[in-house]
Amino acid sequence: MSIEKLNSFLAPTYENFPKGRMISLVTLRTSLSELILRTEGTGEPMCREFVQAGSTGDSRRQVVQRLVMTKRKQVAPERRKGREHLRAYNLLYTIKKKEEILTCSLNTNAPCEMCIDCFLYGFAAGGGGAQKSRIWTEDAFSILTATDTLSDRTINAIFETGTMRDEKGNASTALNTSEYIKPGVHFLDVVTLKDVTADEFRYLTGNILLTGRYGAVSSRVGRMENQILGIFGGIAELPSSLELVQAIHDQFTTIGTPLEHPLDNGDLIDATKTVIASWTNRRGVSLQLSDEELAAVIADVDQHWSDAEREAFLRRLDQSYEPFRQVGESKKGKGKKKETAEAGS
Amino acid sequence: MPAQLNLLDKAESATTPRFNTAKLVELWCAEPVFFASRELSDTYYTEGAIGNYALAYAFGWARSPYRLTSSEAGRPRYIEDLTPLNHECYVLPAWSANGSPTFRFERFNALSDAYWYAMTNNRVATAREDVLRVRRGDKPNTFRPSNYPQTGRLRLIERNNRFHTLVFGNHDIPEYIRLGKFMSKVRVQILEEMPITNLPAAEYSSQAYFSTADLPSGINLLSFDLISIPPTPLVKNLRFHAEAWQAGNFIVPANLQFCGGGVQSGV
Ligand SMILES: [Zn+2]
Numbered sequence: 001m002s003i004e005k006l007n008s009f010l011a012p013t014y015e016n017f018p019k020g021r022m023i024s025l026v027t028l029r030t031s032l033s034e035l036i037l038r039t040e041g042t043g044e045p046m047c048r049e050f051v052q053a054g055s056t057g058d059s060r061r062q063v064v065q066r067l068v069m070t071k072r073k074q075v076a077p078e079r080r081k082g083r084e085h086l087r088a089y090n091l092l093y094t095i096k097k098k099e100e101i102l103t104c105s106l107n108t109n110a111p112c113e114m115c116i117d118c119f120l121y122g123f124a125a126g127g128g129g130a131q132k133s134r135i136w137t138e139d140a141f142s143i144l145t146a147t148d149t150l151s152d153r154t155i156n157a158i159f160e161t162g163t164m165r166d167e168k169g170n171a172s173t174a175l176n177t178s179e180y181i182k183p184g185v186h187f188l189d190v191v192t193l194k195d196v197t198a199d200e201f202r203y204l205t206g207n208i209l210l211t212g213r214y215g216a217v218s219s220r221v222g223r224m225e226n227q228i229l230g231i232f233g234g235i236a237e238l239p240s241s242l243e244l245v246q247a248i249h250d251q252f253t254t255i256g257t258p259l260e261h262p263l264d265n266g267d268l269i270d271a272t273k274t275v276i277a278s279w280t281n282r283r284g285v286s287l288q289l290s291d292e293e294l295a296a297v298i299a300d301v302d303q304h305w306s307d308a309e310r311e312a313f314l315r316r317l318d319q320s321y322e323p324f325r326q327v328g329e330s331k332k333g334k335g336k337k338k339e340t341a342e343a344g345s
Numbered sequence: 346m347p348a349q350l351n352l353l354d355k356a357e358s359a360t361t362p363r364f365n366t367a368k369l370v371e372l373w374c375a376e377p378v379f380f381a382s383r384e385l386s387d388t389y390y391t392e393g394a395i396g397n398y399a400l401a402y403a404f405g406w407a408r409s410p411y412r413l414t415s416s417e418a419g420r421p422r423y424i425e426d427l428t429p430l431n432h433e434c435y436v437l438p439a440w441s442a443n444g445s446p447t448f449r450f451e452r453f454n455a456l457s458d459a460y461w462y463a464m465t466n467n468r469v470a471t472a473r474e475d476v477l478r479v480r481r482g483d484k485p486n487t488f489r490p491s492n493y494p495q496t497g498r499l500r501l502i503e504r505n506n507r508f509h510t511l512v513f514g515n516h517d518i519p520e521y522i523r524l525g526k527f528m529s530k531v532r533v534q535i536l537e538e539m540p541i542t543n544l545p546a547a548e549y550s551s552q553a554y555f556s557t558a559d560l561p562s563g564i565n566l567l568s569f570d571l572i573s574i575p576p577t578p579l580v581k582n583l584r585f586h587a588e589a590w591q592a593g594n595f596i597v598p599a600n601l602q603f604c605g606g607g608v609q610s611g612v
Pocket of ligand 1: 092093104105111112113114115116117118
């Protein structure tokens with residue numbers, strides 16, 4: 001299987017100390033429905049930012065407003081996606097706090113420190129220990145400007161009668177204008193995985209590929225599709241998402257294709273592949289998977305997440321952390337954690 | 346530890362500079378950068394400087410483990426991790442390249458992965474089964490205030506800010522590093538490489554930033570502005586009387602080293 005192509009950048013087993021192993025995924029996120037990405041809370045405007053349009057010559061001096069998908073807005077739903085399955089197979093651990101038995105939970109001050117999610121995405125607080133995340137995301141930017149990609153909608157609160165008037169004939173006063181991101185808007189993103197094992201790679205990549213909804217949690221919109229356009233291995237990080245989007249802007253200008261909504265998926269993928277093709281010339285970036293290798297790696301990930309193999313795959317990954325769940329000899333009593341020794345170095 | 350310190354003392358006794366060249370390095374914030382420098386009610390402030398200990402770790406000069414046990418989490422390892430580097434490399438805290446960094450404010454809001462959740466008194470409650478108990482007037486643990494922040498405001502260094510710093514010695518610097526609590530991506534570019542010359546003890550002023558714990562012993566600090574950030578306060582607009590190193594237009598006190606070599610620091 002072609003995931004072996006990445007072997008020199010994969011850890012043989014979980015290790016507590018960083019080594020220079022990085023795998024980076026160039027990820028395209030495309031909205032498939034109306035999408036709402038606000039800074040925080042309702043009433044706030046959609047996340048957008050003034051940035052330089054491109055990175056060369058005139059385009060550097062041109063400032064545009066692009067939509068931003070913050071790193072938190074990406075990671076939170078992807079973690080939840082993986083955790084749904086951990087929960088389904090009872091792979092979230094419990095901790096005892098005072099009188100209560102608490103199951104591993106995000107943001108509730110009760111990380112179990114033992115599950116796949118805790119090992120990969122990290123945690124702080126809890127029992128006083130901490131685990132750093134080994135998945136590093138970045139704020140993703142839209143290729144097109146905010147003006148091209150946003151639209152307004154007036155929301156009418158309709159009564160149960162299905163009309164704007166209630167049974168007594170009173171008109172609904174609940175009229176609201178809300179801003180949304182149009183379907184077919186592209187965000188580009190660089191995701192960096194550090195010191196992950198092959199199964200951890202499959203888990204993280206699966207979370208990205210299987211997550212289909214982002215943005216305001218309560219909204220029924222927010223369908224999004226993720227595609228991986230490039231996989232790199234090396235001892236250094238790739239350029240930032242912002243630089244990637246700027247380089248693609250310049251690439252469109254070079255070939256003379258207008259940047260307007262709706263942007264053709266194929267054109268965008270071509271432009272992205274052209275830009276990232278030169279990245280292996282950068283210091284510390286030594287490998288880019290070919291299109292065939294990339295397709296085979298994605299097929300490998302899909303296979304592990306298939307109905308037939310998912311449970312066994314997740315249990316095997318869970319089992320791989322077992323040595324780090326043992327109570328160390330020197331540490332007696334109710335210690336939940338082992339003094340995680342530096343493995344393999 | 347003691348053996349290590351002795352070694353460093355010996356290395357220090359030589360009067361020649363430890364480094365022949367210094368690099369002027371620019372840091373470009375591809376993302377907003379956050380350090381919890383200061384807390385005022387529910388707002389967490391980042392100062393307009395980047396600490397040099399954070400930079401040393403971010404450059405990969407020292408490795409810290411992925412998992413910290415509770416005993417390690419509260420205890421920094423700067424002396425163990427950074428003082429061994431002192432005869433090979435050193436980096437100053439970074440200052441804003443245009444003199445005035447820009448900031449942004451953001452709200453943060455912890456959310457749960459449960460279908461049902463409620464924001465109680467600084468706590469995201471997820472135990473739906475306890476709602477009835479709350480209605481009866483009980484105060485179950487799952488609804489008690491949490492001891493770590495669940496909502497608040499952050500002041501971050503805005504994207505696109507540029508910082509400058511001097512890097513001494515020939516240790517590698519990666520092209521991209523991650524900084525701060527949210528591992529923000531920052532691009533690193535070497536602008537200039539400059540030879541270092543020794544200047545005799547005299548009165549000098551410096552436009553660079555310094556970590557107070559890294560200043561040489563015997564330096565006479567005449568005036569400075571203090572930036573109070575963990576783990577060690579920084580000084581700027583420093584006038585001092587001591588031997589100095591000159592690199593290009595920069596004059597800095599001679600013999601700067603992490604944690605003052607681990608001897609006289611209060612860290
Ligand atoms: Zn957990």
